[in-house]
Amino acid sequence: MKLSFGMVGGGNGAFIGNVHRRGACADELAVLKAGCFTRNPEKNRETAAAWNVSDLSRVYGSYQEMAEAESSREDGIDFVSIVTPTDTHYEIAKCFLNHGIHVVCDKPICINTAQGLELQKIAEEKGLAFGVTYTYASYAVIRQAREMIDRGEIGEIINIIAEYPQDWLIVSTVAKKSDQALWRLDPVRAGGSACCADIGTHLEALISQMTGLKLESVLARFTPYKNSPLEHDIQVLMNYEGNVPGMMWASQIATGSDCGVRIRVYGDKGSLEWRHTRPMELLYAPLNEPVRILTANKEYCYDACTQQCRLPAGHPEGFYEAFANVYRAFCCDLLARKGQTVPDGLRYPTVADGIAGLRFTEACMRSAQDGNVWVVVS
């Protein structure tokens, strides 16, 4: 039995909508059955046709209508994917939750922690799943890393260094181009933060999923690009539970960088390193031994890694598959709730991770505003 799902957003050509859709469908666990892809009726229908929505009566003019109608049908959607700009997430997610429909929401899940906690409360009360696409930890070898950390293979963690340089903002600015992503620069729509909310939270989520450690406090410096009202470069000192220091740099103005996520976790018996530019590789340096290059889906990988792979070792998987891994874990959760047998041990980021991301951003904003002081991440 397959799940059915709907989508809100995705109809205006932003690439991320299609990434969600392909991710949800990749493993044939779910079928797109409904949608409100855009407020433009024609584009809405076109998108539905392109994406094989078989019953056009399930293409809706508003998300409210969609939630209403789908929750009333016997064969209504099991879950909705929300891929609209950040400032609309809260209302849309709340609406579907209130209609008893599970939710996958792009990150950040909303504008502030208060909203996030409310969404969490509703999801809990209703017993609904709430997935968030903090995707990087779903690359197969990050699961390998987590398993190795859990087994003590790098000993006690003593340091975490993470970075995420991009240059799209400076490219766009110089090129004076219109850019789909420019809503991210609108202080209101973006929730008061550009770089931190957009990519800083990706790093924070990656760290916590990869290590299992909880963030306790931050000291952040925000730097705008020229006269921008928002920050486009963040440098953050972090404290994780157990007095583990961490350092993060994220930037939208790092000329020459695309999606250069890189994370290094140092333990007293070894270290692990992952780079998004070589996504299938994990570097493992046991103390006093040669560095080892682990690659995904080799026999020596743990199941937690292997079960995230779809192709034989040596065949590169990428961003689509990382996304698909989030959706697979989410769908398996829903299928398990329906009593089906599904693979064990799959994880996906939940509303709790979404809230952690908001708390991180808010703490960083406060730290930056107060002159780079330590702020507890409550």
Added chain:
Amino acid sequence: MKLSFGMVGGGNGAFIGNVHRRGACADELAVLKAGCFTRNPEKNRETAAAWNVSDLSRVYGSYQEMAEAESSREDGIDFVSIVTPTDTHYEIAKCFLNHGIHVVCDKPICINTAQGLELQKIAEEKGLAFGVTYTYASYAVIRQAREMIDRGEIGEIINIIAEYPQDWLIVSTVAKKSDQALWRLDPVRAGGSACCADIGTHLEALISQMTGLKLESVLARFTPYKNSPLEHDIQVLMNYEGNVPGMMWASQIATGSDCGVRIRVYGDKGSLEWRHTRPMELLYAPLNEPVRILTANKEYCYDACTQQCRLPAGHPEGFYEAFANVYRAFCCDLLARKGQTVPDGLRYPTVADGIAGLRFTEACMRSAQDGNVWVVVS
């Protein structure tokens, strides 16, 4: 309007069947409507259900039955994907061609050149498209390379160095494991060649698609692994038109290698290099200038590259997308034949490339057998 397609093979869990299916569906140009996925009826139906074949009456017990039935339907499939072992390709492809159905066939397209020429003849007579999944040239940056070569950016080509090391054969042998791929080691089913027919032809196809050059003669050495009746390592000297020397090494026993395709094309004004382990990058060394790392989907890329990309620069695409590019070009060809407007300049390997691969293999086999002498690739 979307195309509909069927599949022969793919139902026994070999990964490549699903890669074909995902490739064909990736850009929403085609929908899987029919299939004969395996001779096991139960698995056949299960596969159809898993892969969203909506009408189970279009799941067939034999490919002959499928060709017959589909060619009789008004809404019959536009094309069939053939993903069975090599020795069955010829009969299956011939059957569908004779029923007027376009074909995509995995490589090698059949066992020998004579069969290949016959398939080509039928396709031509019937006016049918025949695609072959020599996939590596469909990575986006290989198209960038071809465009650069065509524009003279590396000058006159003076040398070509290509390699494809794998180690699965030695791994499987040592591990004494059953392995799906073991039919490739059966001299009969594999057409008398293991390494050359399986991966050597991939290199040959990559070279000719990347450079546009035609192979004229080869001198090949074949090395078996221990007592194998087939070769698992090939070293080939090549002559391309215009007296361009080339050298190729392919191996199934290169311990520690996965799918290490690497190609370097040297011109008198510059050189180009591509490695499958970093699939989104193309190295370009203009004479006497710094080496440049071109990455897919950047503004500086030519359209021929950019139109092969689905994600913003920096988001890794991989093997699935390379496959999807073959299918996209094939589907666009069919759509154009139906009068639809489609992107310009998309290319896919055809039956002619399939025949070139067979000729290459046969010439190498003869050279190896005759003591490593030059053999014309007729």
Added chain:
Amino acid sequence: MKLSFGMVGGGNGAFIGNVHRRGACADELAVLKAGCFTRNPEKNRETAAAWNVSDLSRVYGSYQEMAEAESSREDGIDFVSIVTPTDTHYEIAKCFLNHGIHVVCDKPICINTAQGLELQKIAEEKGLAFGVTYTYASYAVIRQAREMIDRGEIGEIINIIAEYPQDWLIVSTVAKKSDQALWRLDPVRAGGSACCADIGTHLEALISQMTGLKLESVLARFTPYKNSPLEHDIQVLMNYEGNVPGMMWASQIATGSDCGVRIRVYGDKGSLEWRHTRPMELLYAPLNEPVRILTANKEYCYDACTQQCRLPAGHPEGFYEAFANVYRAFCCDLLARKGQTVPDGLRYPTVADGIAGLRFTEACMRSAQDGNVWVVVS
């Protein structure tokens, strides 16, 4: 005419003494003529013999005696290299300066800024040269980088990211080995700082020599390893003149790292990156163009780079040659003072850079102690 020089320290087998000696002699500008290599008389003589000191009467039992005697000789040494532990630098350097002898001193030049300023004052009053072996900026391609920055090729600098991970401290601790370098862990001998004074200052010096920018303030976090009284990991936010943010991480406990110096300088028109693990390469990313890999001693390099090279491009030079470049520039300075014609534009770190290093360390120590607050680097 060649310079003659002497050495204080180097006789107890520490590798750095020999690196200084080889550096000083590499380009045949100077000859070792005198020394006080160790307080052990036998080892002192053995070292002198091994290092070709031709006149054993110029092997001294104390540096004071050496300064006295050499300054009295007509053919006395032109300069002295001081390669002893940090806490002895001040007295030794002062002694030689007061005897009118030029000085090259290992870094840090002394224990605190007050001492440094005094050394600077004496050197200035006496008109003596004072070189410091902050070596990393003497790799050839760093000079290329500086020239590119000075010519505006990366535009206005907007960000600086630097790191220097090592793991020797954790290796030594775990292995419970005696280690020559352990004086660096003695709070008194090391001047109150381990990681910051030892390698953090290397990064600071590299940044200022590579960019030409002056450091204005720091916010530092110091982390000890387990119960050590000193810090072995530093994370520093920096402000350079013109509001340029910088970030630095240096560590002696980064398991799996050797001398992983890496610096990235971002401008609004391009960026530059250098890694000590690939010392002959400079990565240059012009905005919106492919990343370029510049290598040392190619025709496209600026003279400032090329004159730091000794071998044709493609022949790796390394740490010895970087050191030799410091000494070559220093010797050329002395030769120019003597009226000889020498290459133009050679630079070496001076006592001013040594003082900058001390100020950096002191500001970081204060910031760390005061709870990670901004401290002006006066």
Added chain:
Amino acid sequence: MKLSFGMVGGGNGAFIGNVHRRGACADELAVLKAGCFTRNPEKNRETAAAWNVSDLSRVYGSYQEMAEAESSREDGIDFVSIVTPTDTHYEIAKCFLNHGIHVVCDKPICINTAQGLELQKIAEEKGLAFGVTYTYASYAVIRQAREMIDRGEIGEIINIIAEYPQDWLIVSTVAKKSDQALWRLDPVRAGGSACCADIGTHLEALISQMTGLKLESVLARFTPYKNSPLEHDIQVLMNYEGNVPGMMWASQIATGSDCGVRIRVYGDKGSLEWRHTRPMELLYAPLNEPVRILTANKEYCYDACTQQCRLPAGHPEGFYEAFANVYRAFCCDLLARKGQTVPDGLRYPTVADGIAGLRFTEACMRSAQDGNVWVVVS
């Protein structure tokens, strides 16, 4: 006690003369005492002065005079380094051997095998050492590789792939520049081969030193650049003892390459890879385990590797040190002959390796001339 040595050649500014000199002196085992650096008397004296030859009466106008005089002195040189163009090696080496002086000669040691055998005969009769600077195997990690192979860590060797791409010939040709190295293109002076004799032999020597295997036969293709009378690109199939296949590519016209030596040795239990562009690293891929990056001078290295290192791990050594390793082993051999205790197990290429190089070149030349047929390397 130190050895004393002289040099023939090196006075006309060719970089390799100074590399020999620095190599010979690097470890303070030998001192330059005599020379005939060039036939130009003034330059001869200048070179001697620059290189610290203390007694100018030992600067000679001809190598014959030098051999005569030095062999007559009580304190005459122990060995001579010959760094002149290839076609002069034979006469010079013979002269010094006949005067009872040990020899280090640049490669190729002479023009043909007959000459080489004669030199070998004289050296043996006189009981003299004869070193040849096939340098690449003296990089520290190549010794690590050899030790691992000897211990069976990669099992039985089943394949060898080697390459050495350069582009200096094409760069020089295009730039129409005078170039010191152009004697290498004169068929007479270069001994009838350009690429094969110059760099092909480097690969052959590297393979045999790294693996311990003996070459039995070759099949070679030679390609000239445009109208050159000599070959500038060679592609060679090789057979090593025990039916081990090998493949080699060397080129002087590989646009964009400097000294890109790369060697991969495949065994049935693992493989090893080394690249000159990352000279301190050895890649080791044990069958079915992650690839390991071994770096020089780490605790896990074998003594055979560690004793080739001068700096702590992480401090890059390069081409000078590889050369110095050849000289160190050679000097230790001489010192051992004088009864001094020296490190055990140091190896250097001898006249036998020089002859192997000549035989390799001659066999390749014959194979190329006869239409790419197998030729036994006698």
